[in-house]
Amino acid sequence: MNLTACEKRETAGASPLASQMEAMEWRAPDCEPAEDCTSVTVSREVFTDRPALNEAVRLQLLEQLQGNGESPVVADTSLAQVAQAFIDDAAKVADISSARWQMAGDAKKLSQRDNLLTVEISSYVYSGGAHGMPVTRWLNWDLSQNKRVALEDVIKSGAEKKFWSLAQAAHQQWLDTQNAREDFRENWPFARSEDFRFTDKGLLLRYGVYTLGPYSMGEVELLIPEEQLGEVVREHF
Known part of the structure; x- marks a missing residue:
């Protein structure tokens, strides 16, 4: 495990925030060459x-690396234990599959707006088949209150219907930019997402693969423009 100091400059008026990067790597034992071996890498x-x-951040990483959130996360599970279980599972099928299993996790500061920090947590798991599964989540954290900020904390009371109406309009605009045909629109309808972050342009909602489109389209982001947020977002944000 390697540690590299990484002091972060913050936006004006924000709480001081120092950090360091932690990099970890595990590989299947007695395996050569290295590029053909099962591997797990985590950087946070x-x-x-x-x-x-x-x-x-650790719990979010664990969730994404253990079935992409489909399995319950045990708080006292370590990243090393998850990595070892993945390597062990790969070894069990080595005789019937030549696929090189890979697992990767990454967590790092994406932005800070005053005391609202956004950490981007990405993961990738490949265990055979046509392709691996990429997942990206945004963790929003109030540095002054030292707690996670959920989307429901951001939307004004009574403005939920209006908010999702704006999100649905953003989805329609995205479909138009994709020149989506009618059958695509029917097969990939609008869905809600709890994954969000603020930018200088407005509020972004993020959707995983297979949510608003096929795997080939990757993860999708919908923008609710800043000028539309006054009606639906609490003034604090």
């Missing part, structure tokens, strides 16, 4: 004097 940003934030 560890924030100084922010244990609750670091734990939230």
